[in-house]
Amino acid sequence: GAGVSQTPSNKVTEKGKYVELRCDPISGHTALYWYRQSLGQGPEFLIYFQGTGAADDSGLPNDRFFAVRPEGSVSTLKIQRTERGDSAVYLCASSPSSDTQYFGPGTRLTVL
C-alpha cells in the first residue's frame, strides 16, 4: 500500500521567508510525528499528533515553528522567518497506534 508521502521533496528559500511542508500519512494511522535531521546527525523529535491535537510539541525549537493536523490526516509544518540554521531534512512518520513509526522520504529544506 501507499506509504507516507511528503511534499515538496526539496525546498529552497531565502532567509526570512515563510515555508510550509506537507505530510500525508498512511491511511488510518492516528499518530503522526515530525522530526528534523541535520547533516551528520540522527533525526530529532519536533512534534507528535494523536488525531487532530498536538499531544507533545516539546521538540519545536522556538515559536517560529508550528504544525497543524486539522482533520486528523494530513499535517503541515510551518516555519516563519526562516533562518539558515533551519536548513535540514524534515521527516514525517505515522503510526497506527503510537508504537512502530513509518517514515516518509523527507523534505530537504535549504535556507539561503
Place this chain on the structure above:
Amino acid sequence: AQSVTQPDIHITVSEGASLELRCNYSYGATPYLFWYVQSPGQGLQLLLKYFSGDTLVQGIKGFEAEFKRSQSSFNLRKPSVHWSDAAEYFCAVAFTGGGNKLTFGTGTQLKVEL
C-alpha cells in the same frame, strides 16, 4: 533524559563478512528499541524492534539484534554482509507513556568493500 550512543561513526567491512553495530542507551527503565536503515535519498526503513519478550529479535534483510539489559545495549548483527547493505544505520529508543517519540543515535555509516 534518555540518550542513545552509537560509538562507531564509520564501519567498513568486506562483503560476506559478519557485522555488528553497537548501540547503548541511557534510560531508567526498559524502553522500546529500534534499528532503522537510511539509504541515500531514502527515508528511514525499520529493520527490527524490541518491545518485550525474547531478547533476540529477528528483522528484515537477515538482520538480528540482541537486547542486553545488564549492558543497556541493543547491538545489531548480520552474519554475512551484502554490498547492498551499505547505508547509514540508526538505533532509536522510545519510552512508554510518552507517545513513543523516538530518540535517535547519531548513526553508523556502513561501507561494504567488494
